Amino acid sequence: xxxxxxxxxxxxxxxxxxxxxxxxxxxxxxxxxxxxxxxxxxxxxxxxxxxxxxxxxxxxxxxxxxxxxxxxxxxxxxxxxxxxxxxxxxxxxxxxxxxxxxxxxxxxxxxxxxxxxxxxxxxxxxxxxxxxxxxxxxxxxxxxxxxxxxxxxxxxxxxxxxxxxxxxxxxxx
Amino acid sequence: xxxxxxxxxxxxxxxxxxxxxxxxxxxxxxxxxxxxxxxxxxxxxxxxxxxxxxxxxxxxxxxxxxxxxxxxxxxxxxxxxxxxxxxxxxxxxxxxxxxxxxxxxxxxxxxxxxxxxxxxxxxxxxxxxxxxxxxxxxxxxxxxxxxxxxxxxxxxxxxxxxxxxxxxxxxxxxxxxxxxxxxxxxxxxxxxxxxxxxxxxxxxxxxxxxxxxxxxxxxxxxxxxxxxxxxxxxxxxxxxxxxxxxxxxxxxxxxxxxxxxxxxxxxxxxxxxxxxxxxxxxxxxxxxxxxxxxxxxxxxxxxxxxxxxxxxxxxxxxxxxxxxxxxxxxxxxxxxxxxxxxxxxxxxxxxxxxxxxxxxxxxxxxxxxxxxxxxxxxxxxxxxxxxxxxxxxxxxxxxxxxxxxxxxxxxxxxxxxxxxxxxxxxxxxxxxxxxxxxxxxxxxxxxxxxxxxxxxxxxxxxxxxxxxxxxxxxxxxxxxxxxxxxxxxxxxxxxxxxxxxxxxxxxxxxxxxxxxxxxxxxxxxxxxxxxxxxxxxxxxxxxxxxxxxxxxxxxxxxxxxxxxxxxxxxxxxxxxxxxxxxxxxxxxxxxxxxxxxxxxxxxxxxxxxxxxxxxxxxxx
Numbered sequence: 001x002x003x004x005x006x007x008x009x010x011x012x013x014x015x016x017x018x019x020x021x022x023x024x025x026x027x028x029x030x031x032x033x034x035x036x037x038x039x040x041x042x043x044x045x046x047x048x049x050x051x052x053x054x055x056x057x058x059x060x061x062x063x064x065x066x067x068x069x070x071x072x073x074x075x076x077x078x079x080x081x082x083x084x085x086x087x088x089x090x091x092x093x094x095x096x097x098x099x100x101x102x103x104x105x106x107x108x109x110x111x112x113x114x115x116x117x118x119x120x121x122x123x124x125x126x127x128x129x130x131x132x133x134x135x136x137x138x139x140x141x142x143x144x145x146x147x148x149x150x151x152x153x154x155x156x157x158x159x160x161x162x163x164x165x166x167x168x169x170x171x172x173x
Numbered sequence: 174x175x176x177x178x179x180x181x182x183x184x185x186x187x188x189x190x191x192x193x194x195x196x197x198x199x200x201x202x203x204x205x206x207x208x209x210x211x212x213x214x215x216x217x218x219x220x221x222x223x224x225x226x227x228x229x230x231x232x233x234x235x236x237x238x239x240x241x242x243x244x245x246x247x248x249x250x251x252x253x254x255x256x257x258x259x260x261x262x263x264x265x266x267x268x269x270x271x272x273x274x275x276x277x278x279x280x281x282x283x284x285x286x287x288x289x290x291x292x293x294x295x296x297x298x299x300x301x302x303x304x305x306x307x308x309x310x311x312x313x314x315x316x317x318x319x320x321x322x323x324x325x326x327x328x329x330x331x332x333x334x335x336x337x338x339x340x341x342x343x344x345x346x347x348x349x350x351x352x353x354x355x356x357x358x359x360x361x362x363x364x365x366x367x368x369x370x371x372x373x374x375x376x377x378x379x380x381x382x383x384x385x386x387x388x389x390x391x392x393x394x395x396x397x398x399x400x401x402x403x404x405x406x407x408x409x410x411x412x413x414x415x416x417x418x419x420x421x422x423x424x425x426x427x428x429x430x431x432x433x434x435x436x437x438x439x440x441x442x443x444x445x446x447x448x449x450x451x452x453x454x455x456x457x458x459x460x461x462x463x464x465x466x467x468x469x470x471x472x473x474x475x476x477x478x479x480x481x482x483x484x485x486x487x488x489x490x491x492x493x494x495x496x497x498x499x500x501x502x503x504x505x506x507x508x509x510x511x512x513x514x515x516x517x518x519x520x521x522x523x524x525x526x527x528x529x530x531x532x533x534x535x536x537x538x539x540x541x542x543x544x545x546x547x548x549x550x551x552x553x554x555x556x557x558x559x560x561x562x563x564x565x566x567x568x569x570x571x572x573x574x575x576x577x578x579x580x581x582x583x584x585x586x587x588x589x590x591x592x593x594x595x596x597x598x599x600x601x602x603x604x605x606x607x608x609x610x611x612x613x614x615x616x617x618x619x620x621x622x623x624x625x626x627x628x629x630x631x632x633x634x635x636x637x638x639x640x641x642x643x644x645x646x647x648x649x650x651x652x653x654x655x656x657x658x659x660x661x662x663x664x665x666x667x668x669x670x671x672x673x674x675x676x677x678x679x680x681x682x683x684x685x686x687x688x689x690x691x692x693x694x695x696x697x698x699x700x701x702x703x704x705x706x707x708x709x710x711x712x713x714x715x716x717x718x719x720x721x722x723x724x725x726x727x728x729x730x731x732x733x734x735x736x737x738x739x740x741x742x743x744x745x746x747x748x749x750x751x752x753x754x755x756x757x758x759x760x761x762x763x764x765x766x767x768x769x770x771x772x773x774x775x776x777x778x779x780x781x782x783x784x785x786x787x788x789x790x791x792x793x
């Protein structure tokens with residue numbers, strides 16, 4: 001295939017632990033080379049190539065930058081494409097999910113901005129824990145199932161983070 | 174023989190020949206054109222030394238008047254004098270009706286859904302009115318700089334949607350300008366500040382113009398301007414402050430709100446004058462007809478408070494979207510004439526906890542930044558190459574799905590260029606066509622989003638429901654403009670469009686305008702087309718020649734090189750003649766035979782960037 005893997009594009013070894021600063025620096029260097037602005041004066045063909053290459057560079061960067069997307073990408077590299085939506089058999093986590101959602105609803109009803117700030121910090125801690133656990137097991141074939149479970153938990157918490165932001169926006173009226 | 178002639182650099186540009194390019198700020202109230210002169214970016218003055226051109230166009234039966242004199246005629250000839258036309262760009266008739274009594278014009282429908290303003294010169298679309306402003310700026314630039322322009326960077330509010338961007342690009346085309354890039358206004362301002370004041374780190378650009386408000390959060394790192402998030406309101410600006418004061422006058426003077434167009438304009442002029450006076454004075458006498466009263470700054474501040482609050486709310490959202498903390502923002506830059514209002518400055522200072530920067534004239538900073546970018550894009554800084562702008566889309570893009578819901582394909586604040594695909598399937602047995610409805614906005618219901626385009630993918634082979642796999646690909650280019658393609662993966666049936674917004678002009682309308690336009694009326698059309706083809710051909714030849722000099726040895730084998738040389742020779746030969754069609758065909762052929770070369774060069778650039786990085790690491 002002509003498309004290099006996202007990690008190779010940034011000359012990195014596939015890994016969940018990434019130095020985001022370093023990733024950002026490399027991204028900027030690469031973007032300099034392929035951005036359409038460099039080809040504003042070039043032939044139509046070169047402009048289209050620049051557009052395509054820039055778009056795939058941006059896509060790669062977005063994927064590696066976000067922990068849930070990075071986790072998903074690593075798993076797909078290691079053991080094939082994963083379906084986006086599946087039924088999760090993870091009763092403990094389902095329980096926790098429901099609690100978190102209820103808490104968020106309460107915060108909305110009470111318009112409790114200070115409470116939202118506390119909730120955000122807790123969410124962050126929970127996310128960091130997930131990242132640690134995932135980093136320890138994703139490349140171990142024996143723990144594949146666990147890794148997938150952790151990745152789905154990350155996705156859920158990511159979605160929750162987005163909902164918190166929407167709540168903040170609603171409360172900001 | 175061919176090779177010998179190729180060796181002569183006859184077609185390549187002179188090393189010191191500067192390619193003329195300008196930055197244009199096409200504003201709601203005022204417009205400017207700026208260019209780099211002796212290394213300094215500055216706005217270009219007209220014959221009277223004025224740099225600001227009021228965005229006012231007055232139509233007479235036999236000619237068109239643009240600028241200050243047109244603006245002054247607004248209350249005496251309101252129906253033929255168009256002000257603040259930017260507010261109508263990319264809008265539909267229904268949007269315009271919402272603005273309703275604020276606008277004194279007579280609107281008529283056109284072939285498209287775009288509103289046309291009825292004038293003594295006939296119906297004028299907002300695109301044409303904008304083009305009339307751009308033509309004046311183009312002429313000013315060509316006179317001042319003494320030559321034909323290679324192109325222009327035109328600025329747009331960051332929060333402009335696809336339809337508004339497309340309308341702006343159409344206007345530039347109509348004015349005979351080659352658009353090098355549509356650049357977001359706050360990003361342009363950041364460039365001016367970043368290069369001039371050497372700002373680094375997180376910067377917030379608060380841009381309150383005559384009719385639009387933008388807030389952008391950027392990270393500046395060594396010449397790279399990375400927009401993290403943008404937000405705003407395309408219907409919030411100084412015009413609204415004027416309307417608030419006008420409303421206050423109507424109430425205080427007990428006037429009927431039912432004023433004729435001339436009276437309305439008169440009232441707004443009085444309101445605007447009061448607003449401007451209050452920048453320095455604590456109180457101002459406002460009079461209208463026989464009535465007069467004092468307006469204090471305090472009273473004015475409370476009149477505009479809801480609008481100021483709206484802008485601050487957008488600021489907080491942009492900060493949240495950018496994933497940074499308010500305290501991390503190292504500088505706040507003020508852009509746009511309306512940031513002269515003391516209450517606005519004060520409120521922004523409170524919100525960000527620091528005094529905003531106002532060193533560069535807020536009316537000029539956008540054009541100044543745009544000119545810097547234009548100069549780079551025109552290829553004048555090949556070696557420097559320090560400047561890089563990474564911008565985002567302001568509003569999410571998506572598709573209509575079952576139940577009238579919008580499914581997001583690209584979320585807002587995604588870095589452009591971007592390409593993303595989503596797969597869909599058929600929901601009925603034997604279904605052979607699928608409607609693709611492209612939307613822009615943040616809300617879930619499609620009725621709350623802006624409809625950008627609809628098109629149909631036909632010829633899907635009949636299958637059971639759910640068996641077909643239809644991949645819809647969205648691509649947003651560096652101008653922030655969208656194109657969409659749909660493909661059935663099994664059969665390869667394909668349909669694609671460059672999104673022509675529902676509120677845009679139809680191709681027929683554009684063609685007609687080009688024909689009608691004063692600019693082209695006298696031109697011999699064939700000659701013009703030929704000249705354009707010659708320009709394209711020369712541009713390609715120069716590009717290939719330049720590329721060969723740098724990478725020809727390294728990236729091409731002898732045979733490949735010979736093919737390219739032969740095609741170049743052929744094109745150079747044809748350019749001496751006047752067969753436009755042959756030139757066009759040969760330009761295409763040369764472009765095709767250099768495809769692989771271009772691709773290799775681009776890959777090299779990527780590798781070079783990485784190699785450079787490795788070297789640094791070793792040295793550390």
